[in-house]
Amino acid sequence: MENIQLPKSISCELAEETGWHIGDGSMNYYRNQGKLKGLYSLRGHIKDDRLHYIQRIKPIFKQLYNINIPLHEMPKTGVFGFQIWNSELVKFKQTVGLPLGKKINIKIPSKFTENYETKIAVLRGIFDTDGCTYLENKNNKLYPRLHIGTISEYLANDLLLNFKQLGFRTTCYYEPPNKNQRRKYGFYVVSIRGEAMFRKFMEVIRPKNSKHLVKYQFYANLYK
Numbered sequence: 001m002e003n004i005q006l007p008k009s010i011s012c013e014l015a016e017e018t019g020w021h022i023g024d025g026s027m028n029y030y031r032n033q034g035k036l037k038g039l040y041s042l043r044g045h046i047k048d049d050r051l052h053y054i055q056r057i058k059p060i061f062k063q064l065y066n067i068n069i070p071l072h073e074m075p076k077t078g079v080f081g082f083q084i085w086n087s088e089l090v091k092f093k094q095t096v097g098l099p100l101g102k103k104i105n106i107k108i109p110s111k112f113t114e115n116y117e118t119k120i121a122v123l124r125g126i127f128d129t130d131g132c133t134y135l136e137n138k139n140n141k142l143y144p145r146l147h148i149g150t151i152s153e154y155l156a157n158d159l160l161l162n163f164k165q166l167g168f169r170t171t172c173y174y175e176p177p178n179k180n181q182r183r184k185y186g187f188y189v190v191s192i193r194g195e196a197m198f199r200k201f202m203e204v205i206r207p208k209n210s211k212h213l214v215k216y217q218f219y220a221n222l223y224k
Contacts, residue, residue, distance in 0.1 A: 005066040006092050010111055013060050014096075015118040019125015020057060021098055022108065022155065024049075024081065027090045028100045038090030043081035044129060046073055050080045052128060052209040065089065104185060107154035113162055120205060123162060128209040135219060144198035144219060148190045156188035166204060168192050195223070 007014050020042060021027075027040045044053060053071055061069045067089075069082045094100070097109030112122040127148060135142040150156055156172050163170040175187040192201060201207075202216050 003066065004086060004088050005064075006088065007064055010115075010118060012117050012121040013064055015112045015121035016125040017057075017060055017064060018093075018096060018098070018109065018112060019122040019127075020129045021093065021125075022103070022106055022122075023126045023129025023131075025098075026101075026103070027093060027098070029087070029090065032085060037085050038087035039083060039085055040089050040093070041081065041083035042069075043074070043077075043079040043083075046075065046078045046080045048211045049129070049209065052211070053080055055210075056128075056208050103155075104151055105154055106150075106152045108158040108162070113158075119162060119166075123159070123166075124205050124207055126159070127205060128207050128212070131207075131212070133212045133215045135215060142219060142222065144193065144195060146192040146198065146201060150188050150190075151185040153186075153188060156190055159190040163190070163192065168201065169194070169197055 024044050025040070025042045027038065029036050030039050031037075032039075042053075042057065044050075058069055058071060061067050067084070067086075069084065071080065071082050073080050090100075097107075097111070099106055108122055108126075111118075113119045127146070130148055130150070132147045132149075134145040134147065136145055137143075148159055150159075160170055160172050170190060170192050172188055172190045175183075175189070177183055177186055192198075198216070198219070207213065207216075
């Protein structure tokens with residue numbers, strides 16, 4: 001593997017990449033060949049997120065860390081992405097403010113929300129990996145809904161606060177644990193709805209994942 005290079009300052013690229021981790025990432029230390037090593041992984045939907053990983057995530061990882069990430073499909077779990085053994089990367093992400101293991105208490109590190117552009121970038125990263133765009137048939141017209149789901153109450157509150165600070169009408173609702181659905185943890189859904197908010201979101205947050213852009217272009221062409 002290439003010699004890793006660690007970012008020396010906060011940038012929009014680092015903020016967006018941190019958002020990807022908040023959405024799709026995981027990291028921890030495990031025994032490997034008798035030593036405790038850091039394992040880092042980032043995985044999205046095997047079809048919907050494939051282009052985003054190839055066109056956006058891979059080149060920015062190379063730019064930030066000098067790592068050529070080994071992207072591949074994992075059909076058994078229905079995901080596309082990568083995992084690498086790299087203790088330096090895991091340690092760096094800990095210093096940024098990201099936790100090991102289950103992301104039950106994950107939040108947006110405050111260093112990324114103090115500046116307008118990095119705030120936009122970290123929110124974009126979260127939405128591109130963990131967000132959903134729905135076009136609901138309502139009153140004979142498509143009604144847009146943008147959702148981000150998380151098991152972390154801290155993250156839900158961060159998203160609610162930061163989106164509201166940017167002028168978005170944002171709500172959050174909670175779904176309790178459900179044994180019948182094998183859901184061990186409660187689930188928070190942060191939601192932005194309506195045509196005006198949808199258009200503003202695309203202009204301000206500027207998502208890069210094609211699965212969102214395709215739906216927006218379809219909607220924009222339908223309701224010019």
